[in-house]
Amino acid sequence: MFRKIVFANEGSPAGDRALLYLEHIGRKEGSEVVIVHAFQVPNNYASTEAYDELHSAYEHAAWAIVEDAVRELEQAEVLVRGIVREGPAARVILEVAEEENASLIVLGTRGPSSTAELLLGSVSTEVLRFARCPVMAVP
Numbered sequence: 001m002f003r004k005i006v007f008a009n010e011g012s013p014a015g016d017r018a019l020l021y022l023e024h025i026g027r028k029e030g031s032e033v034v035i036v037h038a039f040q041v042p043n044n045y046a047s048t049e050a051y052d053e054l055h056s057a058y059e060h061a062a063w064a065i066v067e068d069a070v071r072e073l074e075q076a077e078v079l080v081r082g083i084v085r086e087g088p089a090a091r092v093i094l095e096v097a098e099e100e101n102a103s104l105i106v107l108g109t110r111g112p113s114s115t116a117e118l119l120l121g122s123v124s125t126e127v128l129r130f131a132r133c134p135v136m137a138v139p
Contacts (some may be wrong), residue, residue: 003043006102007035008093008127011065014108018138019072022106026078033080034100035069038092059084090126097131105135 007022009015026033039062046050066082073080085092097105109124124137 002029002031002032002104004032004035004100004102005104006039006093006100007069008089008105008107008123009035009065009069010108012070012088012108014138015069016108018106018108018136019069021138022134023076023078025104026073026080026112027076031079031104033073034102035066035073035076035080035082036087036093036096037082037084037089039084040086040088054085056093057127059086074078078109089123090130092121093123093127094130097133102133104133105131107135107137109137109139 002025005022005025007018009018017116022033036128039049039058041055041058043060045054062084063082066084070080070082083096085096087095093105093107096102105127107124107127128137
């Protein structure tokens with residue numbers, strides 16, 4: 001049923017909980033899991049000398065988050081690989097899901113930034129609105 005799952009992992013406690021679901025689904029369904037992490041360097045640093053160093057640090061931290069999750073799923077004998085991309089999180093998640101022809105998107109939810117996002121969060125809300133496949137949001 002879920003042949004390919006895109007897991008949007010931001011390294012939060014909710015993401016850690018989502019890994020438990022992915023281990024189970026991945027083993028039971030024989031799914032491939034694609035772990036994606038999006039990062040963005042704040043625009044106000046774009047024209048500074050520190051930008052390249054800051055960009056490198058953000059990218060390094062993103063890969064560390066992805067590689068930790070990849071290792072955990074590999075230990076559970078789930079077929080998995082990781083992707084890190086620069087850009088707004090919801091856009092990156094949706095692009096990767098489309099490119100990978102995902103049959104499920106899994107993401108953790110974080111605290112709200114407005115009343116409308118009380119239950120899910122802005123990234124989760126946007127992914128739910130525009131995804132072309134089912135989305136599992138783990139609190």
